[in-house]
Amino acid sequence: MTAATLTGTALVLHGHFYQPPREDPWTGIVPEQPGAAPFHDWNERITAECYRPNAELGTFEHLSFNVGPTLLSWLEVHHPDVYGRIVQADGLAGRAIAQAYGHAILPLCNERDVRTHVRWGILDFTHRFARRPAGMWLPETAVNDFVLRVLAEEGIRFTILAPGQIDADAPPRSGLYRWRDPADHDLDLELVVYDAALAHTLAFEAPTSRRIIDSALVLGGLVVAATDGETFGHHHDGADEVVSQALALAEPAYGVRVPRLLDLLDEAPPTTEVRVRTSAWSCAHGIGRWKADCGCHTGGPEGWNQAWRAPLRRALDLLRDWSIEVFERRGRELLRDPWAARDDYLGLLIGARSWDDFAAHHIIGDGHQAGVLLDAQRNALLMYTSCGWFFNDFAGIETLQVLRYAARSIDLHQQLGEVPPVDAFLDVLAEARSNDPEQGDGRQLWHTQVLPH
Numbered sequence: 001m002t003a004a005t006l007t008g009t010a011l012v013l014h015g016h017f018y019q020p021p022r023e024d025p026w027t028g029i030v031p032e033q034p035g036a037a038p039f040h041d042w043n044e045r046i047t048a049e050c051y052r053p054n055a056e057l058g059t060f061e062h063l064s065f066n067v068g069p070t071l072l073s074w075l076e077v078h079h080p081d082v083y084g085r086i087v088q089a090d091g092l093a094g095r096a097i098a099q100a101y102g103h104a105i106l107p108l109c110n111e112r113d114v115r116t117h118v119r120w121g122i123l124d125f126t127h128r129f130a131r132r133p134a135g136m137w138l139p140e141t142a143v144n145d146f147v148l149r150v151l152a153e154e155g156i157r158f159t160i161l162a163p164g165q166i167d168a169d170a171p172p173r174s175g176l177y178r179w180r181d182p183a184d185h186d187l188d189l190e191l192v193v194y195d196a197a198l199a200h201t202l203a204f205e206a207p208t209s210r211r212i213i214d215s216a217l218v219l220g221g222l223v224v225a226a227t228d229g230e231t232f233g234h235h236h237d238g239a240d241e242v243v244s245q246a247l248a249l250a251e252p253a254y255g256v257r258v259p260r261l262l263d264l265l266d267e268a269p270p271t272t273e274v275r276v277r278t279s280a281w282s283c284a285h286g287i288g289r290w291k292a293d294c295g296c297h298t299g300g301p302e303g304w305n306q307a308w309r310a311p312l313r314r315a316l317d318l319l320r321d322w323s324i325e326v327f328e329r330r331g332r333e334l335l336r337d338p339w340a341a342r343d344d345y346l347g348l349l350i351g352a353r354s355w356d357d358f359a360a361h362h363i364i365g366d367g368h369q370a371g372v373l374l375d376a377q378r379n380a381l382l383m384y385t386s387c388g389w390f391f392n393d394f395a396g397i398e399t400l401q402v403l404r405y406a407a408r409s410i411d412l413h414q415q416l417g418e419v420p421p422v423d424a425f426l427d428v429l430a431e432a433r434s435n436d437p438e439q440g441d442g443r444q445l446w447h448t449q450v451l452p453h
Contacts, residue, residue, distance in 0.1 A: 002073075010257040010264065011216040013202070013243060014160060014194065015229030015288065016137055017051070018068035018103060019043055020387040020398050024453060025379060025408035030074075033397065043071075047079055050233035051241040055082045060089035062247035064261055066099045066137040069124040081430055090129050095260050096155075097135035098125035101346070104384035105290045106374075107144040107278055108313070110320075112339060113381060114147060118154050120346040127352040129301065134262050135159060135192075139386050141226075142280040142287055148189050149181050158190035158265060166193060167275040174198075174224045176270040190265055191274065198225040206236040209246035213254050222264065275386050282390075290389040300392025308394035308432035311442065312402075315428040318381055319406055322421050323380050326410060326413060330373055334365035345374045369416060376412035379405045394432050395439040395449070403429075403450045 005076030022030045022043055039045035054060065067075075067086060074085040090096040100106060101120035104113065118136065125133045134157045138147065142162050149430035151159060163171035171283045181187035198215050201207050202225055207215075216223040233240035250256040280287050288294030291313050293306040331338025341362040347353045363370045388402035412418045439445060 005071065008255070008257065009216055009220050010222050010259050011213070011247075012064050012192075012222070012224045012259065012261055012264075013212075014064040014066075014226040014261075015226065015232060016066055016070065016099075016226065016318040017229030018099070018139075018175075019046060019071050019230075020072075020103070020385055020401060021070040021262075022401065023074075023075075025382075025404050026411075026453060035397075043074055043078070046230055046234045047075070048084060048425050050230050051075065051086075052079070052082050052238065053233050054229075054244070055085035055089070056239060057244040058089065059232065059240065059244045059247065060086050060095070061093045062258055063094075063243065064095050064097070066097045067120060067229075068099050068103060068452065069101050071101075072124070072128060086127060093260070094131075094134075094262070094438070096125070096129055097137055097156060097160075098122055098133035098138040100139055102384065103139040103383050103386050104381070105140060105280070105287055105386050105389075106138060106147045106150075107142050107143045107287055108290060109384065111146075111150075112324075113320075114150050115154070116343055116381060118150055118156070119343045122154065122156075123344075123346055123352065124350060127347070127350055134265075140280040140282050140290075141165065142290075143276050144278040145182060145276065148179055148276065149183070149187060151180065152189045152329035154189045156183075156189070158192055158261065160192045160194060160224075162199075162226075162279075162281040163193050163196050165277055165281070167277045171196070172274065173221050174219065176264060176268075177272050177274045178270045179276060180273055182275075190270055191276075192224055192261055194224040194226040195219065198223065199227050201225075203227045203231055203235070206239055207242070209249065210368075212243070212246040212257055213250055216250070216256055217254065224261075277364075290386060296390045298390060304392055304435040306389075306392065308442070309389050309440075311428055312389065312394070312399070315425050315432075315442070316402070316406060318421065318428060319383075319409065319425050320380050323376060323409065323413065326416075326418050327373060327377055330369075330416065330418075331361070334363050334370040334373060336364055337362070341370075342374060342377050345378065349378075372412050372415055376409045376416075379409040379412065383409065393435050393438055393439075394442070395434040395445060400445070400449055403446065404453055407446075407450050408451070 033041040036042040036045040081113050098121045100117040106114050136156045177191045179189045179191050232243045250258050276285050283289035283296045285294040289296040297306050335341040348358045383402045383405035385402050387398035413420050426443050432442040
């Protein structure tokens, strides 16, 4: 099914609601963040400006959406009423889709990490929304054939992409398409391609409700637009009321349907096949933003560079690869199947299963050591959170957060009597330099802003 096969006009707005995990890896508490004043931290500020008003307006009943699992965990504890309204909205309308767990750039991950992020995303969604997800949001919509293959193999039916991510001479317009695995033609996945112009308007121009609906009517057929959910109230004051009104009035006032994506896919499964580029929605250079000084950044004075991105990734890769050897070696002594235990570990953390149940299925050695080993892996996964590379400088709070996950993973391995390659790690990290001379290089930042935690 493409836009041309749809009778009438259908409008689907998708909100990707997500915040970088902000908890201190040792205490689990979000520290005070002065930039979020007058609120204690950014989670609190954005909840007040976006998550709460959209939940109270009933927006989640009309909006296609995903909420990052780490954000849902925080909301569940700190604002259970907001969390409850989001879950209840999906129970009424069924518009939520899952998100790969840790917001890592999946095309840059190794195979086991891709599968764990996908499996944890499915597990978290199923636990919270009491149903298995049909769709999954890819962090930064970062995609390649391998990532789509994993989604298909793990039972995911569809994902959402930008038109420029489709490998074609001319990008397709908003609509539904099908990807088929070039290595296994029996494996396929449905792709929802959003309209770039309307998505840009939502993200940067704060349109009125009428303008949103008029845009859909002009385009006709299926019109999908995807943007950060924080657009609706945090990035644009009052946009929460605008989008709520647009979705509530679209059909009764203008005859524009506001269907679920799943219903559209069921009505007429897409037959037009397309290929994908290795790409993301927020980088004009494929996925360069998370591995190189590609030119993409957010904020910062003129002349600043992001040459620090490459050594940051190489340092973390060095630590990750070392931790794999430890996990397999020590895991054989403690766990029936170390990798299967890791894939199930999130269920223990979010309360989807009890310790006794988890231990009965997975643990064959010392339970405490098994828990420490698994949590070292959890921190190693979180140290690839995409926000660490997204912004303008190595000394930003998001990059320091991923380094603190690395430090916590090192700390947990040391508790097991292992000797992490800290010197080699810091030798590589020292190649990364902040644009602020006072912050220095990676070794200096590690000692001044990471180890004190």
